[in-house]
Amino acid sequence: MTRKLSLIFMIILLFSLFVVNPVLAAKTYSADRFDVYIELQEDGSAVVTETVVFRFQGGDFTYVFRDISATETDGLTFLEASMDGVLMPPGTGAGQVEVRAGDSLKVMWHFPPSSDAHTFVLRYRADGVIRKGDADAFIWRAIPPEHEYSIASSTVTLIYPSDAKLLEQPGLSRSFQSRSTDDSIILTSSNIPENEEMIITARFAAGSLTAATPQWQIRQTQRNTATRTALPVGFVAGLVTLVLGGLGFLTYARSNSRELPAYSEVVTAIPPGNVPPAVVGKLTGQQGGFMGTIFDLAQRGVLEVQEERGFLGSTKHILVRKPSSVILRPHEQGLLDALFKPGESQVNMSEIGARLSMKNKSFEESLERELVERGWLDLERKQKRTRQVALAILGMIAMMTLGIISLFGFGSSLGGGSIATTLFAAILGAGVAGFLLSLILAIYAGTFSVLTPLGEEQSARWKGFAKYLEQVSKGREPAIRPDLFEIYLPVAAVFGLGAKWAKYFEQLGGVPLPVWFHAMAGSQGDFSAMVAVMSSSDSTAASAAAGGAAGASGGGSSGAG
Template structure:
């Protein structure tokens, strides 16, 4: 029974896949003819009569449509629509034509009884005002005789263009889209072509001596010309407004910086520092360089420091992945002393072993990638406890921190306001009337200046000191110690002591050189013993390198998981 059911399901799936293609293959249409008769009237107005003969294969078909794009025209009036030589009344039933004159593009839709394997002739007559425009010293007629959006092929096309009486062309006539054969008479042009591909537009371009058709530009072009005039007139003013705002804003920011930015009350000669200069933890030492931001590396450094101090151990449990990356397990150790963890250390500990606030339940072990993922998810909480620790230890100044946050807020508000004003200026430039384009250009100059000043303000905020004088002195000392560790890594002549791998690895991780610090011991053939790292072999330096590589890969994974115009009348044409 189950086997028969599978056969039925398979047959249904096959039917659903194949049937639409069979339907599509049995239903197609093309245009036997797409002809236009265009009369160029006084004032450059076009009187157009289109005739399309569709050959339907398969079916049924119940409608045909033609869309007329209003762009670069003043007005399009639909005069009549016929099918098979009979003018149709308005409506949505078979034998009627539906005309959406208010839409853009204008949609003309012929409705007819279901038709299969037949030909039908559709005729549309309309008048276009404003498609003739001023182009340099000429009056230029530009119109899409065949729209660019038509899914059918056209077997043949004849375009009859009636020139206005007594007018001569100011250059060669142009008609794109096919290899047209042109025939000229004193008062007309005839273009013929065969086998026009689908979606190939035919754009007519005729140029007449300036003033022979137009006494003034069409309304849409007059709007463009007026907009361009106002824009040119306003440009020097807009540039002046923008430059003045930049100068005044820069002076204001400079004065604000000088009057408010903290200045160190004393200097400190760092010299060479070869060991941690004070009691700060690795996360606190690293925070001296990153505050008010607390990156994931400081949480990792805290985890390594907990291992160094005996709170956790790390065990190699195997390999994973195509490149056989070593996998480590982090295991909780029994509390070895009565010294409590600092707030940020307790937070990292609870995050790694998934202890919820107020709960006594805690995991005994966790794989390294999962631990890093938990630290990443809880990084905001960890950051808050680090900042709280720095504030309580008087390493970070709450007033300076608040001022930096205020400057950052000003910067963001300024950028958002500049973007808003910029879009308002674009709207006003497009409006043209009552010198709005002129005012819009002034607003654009102001918005650009405001955006640049906001970026400068944001840069100032990023460089704003939030440390106390005590914190600045400590940062100078820790900077010297970090430079010493980096120098030991870079120099092959440096003499590393085996106990340094264990003692300084958390600090190296906080200074973003943890993997290089471990590799330096491996490259020099040193194999210090680490009580908190258990692996299958005694190559401890290599195991630490593998551990740091695993931390780096897990950190990257966790961070990635969190984080003259074209002419009018384009339109479309088709059937269905």
């Protein structure tokens, strides 16, 4: 009994050491207050004093930082920083403040390890913060959008010149209370959660606060004016390019059009002819032609499929090449050479797609020659489509590159001359139109038939037979003979219907397994094993085929560690 109690005590002790203690020891901090004192100047600048009282808990902290964005200002200037009422000299050691200026003003207070409450004060000058327009507007992020701590309360005090005339009561972007004096407004808010910014907005009569327009606003106005001037030029350039290119494309397409009968894909229960499965696949644009050839070769005694036990009890299917004197067509020999390495007689069917994708040149070239010999493939149209695809790809790459360069040039030239901006806008518009034309050409190439009229007719007839096989697989055709399962199996595999075809005959019942399929030793050898093979073949064929609101100044972030 004592040993059991001791064991339980040890478990509880270990749990408290490794689970409870780290949670309790996690460092946390919050701000009792984040006060901002803003003094607006007659030159359009503001002197800002931020006072933050941090409360550190759960461990020692050694620094506090403040990052103030200079966006929509004419620059930020650091004035001074203090901790607990003591000014801190510049530096990176304890008791010093580190300051970095640039796109933002970065300030970091360094101090000895501490877990108490401390007061941090930062004073800086922000130039060009009064926005000119129908009013002199001051919009400032008093509390930054990024602060991983809660703030109990915040008081924002706005001091402005006595000659400035307020148009309306200043406000904050969240609930607040306010009070005012002759030349100041005091706004207070509380319970500010993590990462919630607080913006102060004050509007004065135009020209009553300052006569100077911020340089950033002048540049922004110039950019907006240049953009409004240049964009119509870019639009016209793009439209002209699109119209002229479209006319050229229509002329080209008309010159390559053919008057062909409307070959409909009529559902038929009779195969259109004695055509090798892979040739049917090439003719109709299917990716499963090689699987059809595999099953056709199996029926002719060249190949067989063995079911074996795989890793962790899984099932795998092995394709075995048998000694045979069967005369092979060139594309059949090319397929076997791609699937089986020299001296190899077995291959896992899951590897077939990968092997064929790496070594299919002989297989594909042989199929193409056979289509030409049968009068089904027009080599001249095939060459045209190859050029169309190449031109479309090169066009999209070139137009995308031109668009990126012109877009960068357009943005860079907004602060300069209007001629350069307009030129880049025109190039950008033409580039976008050129990309669209290249995309249209790519789509056209995808629909551009390389078959002869006879080939088009044969393709439609075989697709009609494939529809019949699909209807049978769905049980929408009258019952057919069980022996047709194996007879039509290669064609079903070509059109990706192998699994559905096998499942239908499994439900039909009374269908023997093909002699070239060897079920795993110890298994029942039922037709479900054949369904698994066909599902695998369909997957293999698929894998082979895959081969608006106004902005605010200030902001940034704040935190400690």
